[in-house]
């Protein structure tokens with residue numbers, strides 16, 4: 235007799251919701267356990283690289299929903315130096331090259347669209363159920379059980395760890411606490427109404443049209459501003475990156491998302507062109523977030539027993555390439571793809587689940603880890619010391635980052651990658667750690 239295939243997803247962020255969408259099918263019971271009340275998504279612009287936007291907009295059919303919320307096609311990068319001169323303008327006609335567009339969304343809009351897509355009855359497959367205020371404390375990977383803070387126990391055939399950079403599922407898999415690492419960078423971030431920019435920051439708008447679908451950067455040796463619109467050009471997001479040691483903000487280790495101090499921020503960007511500084515001094519107190527940027531080293535494994543990690547839990551990376559969410563979406567698609575045939579809980583003995591998770595790991599590990607490393611590289615100083623000439627190009631990593639056509643095609647193309655992952659699986663955990671450090675260098 236047929237039995238439901240039971241799936242628990244820990245974490246209701248972009249990773250958890252995307253994986254719920256990818257796994258939705260009839261005869262599958264999907265429960266997402268989220269610690270928060272899930273209405274506090276951070277307001278910011280988030281970009282999806284072409285092949286991830288293809289998964290979200292085409293495979294999962296969310297193009298119309300996101301368009302109604304004001305999604306924008308990113309038409310290119312423009313990069314200014316400290317003298318305020320335009321140093322490069324790189325149009326991104328990604329449609330032709332990559333078969334999809336690089337998209338700009340408001341984070342809240344993307345999160346909401348994914349949430350509806352995962353839980354609404356309008357779509358095929360049994361809807362996923364989200365249980366909020368459920369903080370998971372640990373899991374038994376072999377037995378397939380997760381435990382919450384209030385003493386509840388949830389059994390599943392498959393457990394997805396989508397609980398972000400501070401993942402506790404990761405600790406249960408590895409048997410050790412993996413810390414989020416300071417990267418030496420922090421970022422002030424703010425999101426401004428475009429009307430306000432047009433009226434209060436004329437000098438800025440004379441140089442950069444805040445309604446235009448372009449990603450604009452102003453780059454100094456070790457500080458940079460990364461900016462772009464969302465919601466049909468009605469709001470404008472600014473991320474201002476600085477080295478930690480210059481920041482002098484009083485942050486503690488337990489929280490790395492705090493309020494930014496506007497005078498301190500303005501002081502740090504005092505040598506930026508006057509037009510570029512305009513928006514920094516026209517935000518109000520309380521509207522600037524300060525985000526200590528962290529990532530993790532490549533992990534020796536993402537899986538154990540019935541459990542596999544996705545998203546930031548598996549490969550938290552710096553936002554320098556706007557790839558965190560894209561890699562997450564690719565993970566979700568891979569999980570959905572490799573589980574296509576498991577529609578009955580009777581077909582989910584431990585050995586079968588382990589074998590499928592290994593395939594997912596083999597398919598995803600190398601690519602996500604490589605992009606994680608590129609994201610660290612892309613945080614390196616943008617100019618020679620004392621020079622304004624920018625030596626890095628934002629399109630440098632695009633080809634690799636964007637040449638992805640779903641898990642199956644990738645897996646077929648990347649035999650070499652499979653071989654590496656295969657070798658990796660045969661190693662002991664200690665050997666894997668050595669290997670991982672080599673990759674990290």
Ligand SMILES: Cc1cc2nc3c(=O)[nH]c(=O)nc-3n(C[C@H](O)[C@H](O)[C@H](O)COP(=O)(O)OP(=O)(O)OC[C@H]3O[C@@H](n4cnc5c(N)ncnc54)[C@H](O)[C@@H]3O)c2cc1C
Nearest residue numbers: 245247248249269280281370397398545546556557558559
């Ligand atoms: C302000 C901001 C801007 C960003 N901008 C970009 C961008 O432009 N481009 C880009 O590609 N990426 C960006 N990122 C990164 C990107 O959002 C993430 O890489 C991506 O969303 C994957 O996140 P995730 O779902 O794995 O983790 P998270 O978003 O951290 O979600 C994890 C979820 O799990 C829940 N959770 C954690 N622990 C537990 C537990 N023990 N029990 C139950 N639930 C738990 C959390 O409450 C949370 O909801 C940005 C991130 C932030 C914060």
Ligand SMILES: *[C@@H]1O[C@H](CO)[C@@H](O)[C@H](O)[C@H]1NC(C)=O
Nearest residue numbers: 301302303304305465466468
């Ligand atoms: C954004 O523009 C699209 C296309 O013109 C429109 O359908 C949508 O309603 C707009 N949404 C918002 C939030 O402005």
Ligand SMILES: *[C@@H]1O[C@H](CO)[C@@H](O)[C@H](O)[C@H]1NC(C)=O
Nearest residue numbers: 481482483484485486487492
């Ligand atoms: C930082 O904050 C802590 C706790 O609020 C406080 O005790 C400490 O004095 C502060 N340090 C500085 C340098 O402001």
Ligand SMILES: CC(=O)N[C@H]1CO[C@H](CO)[C@@H](O)[C@@H]1O
Nearest residue numbers: 284285332333636637638639
């Ligand atoms: C963009 C992408 O998928 N990279 C691949 C992404 O899709 C295009 C078109 O389907 C492929 O040609 C690329 O190889």
Ligand SMILES: CC(=O)N[C@H]1CO[C@H](CO)[C@@H](O)[C@@H]1O
Nearest residue numbers: 608629630631632633634635
């Ligand atoms: C496979 C691939 O295209 N990799 C490229 C990714 O981007 C880096 C940085 O430009 C290149 O060095 C790689 O060759």
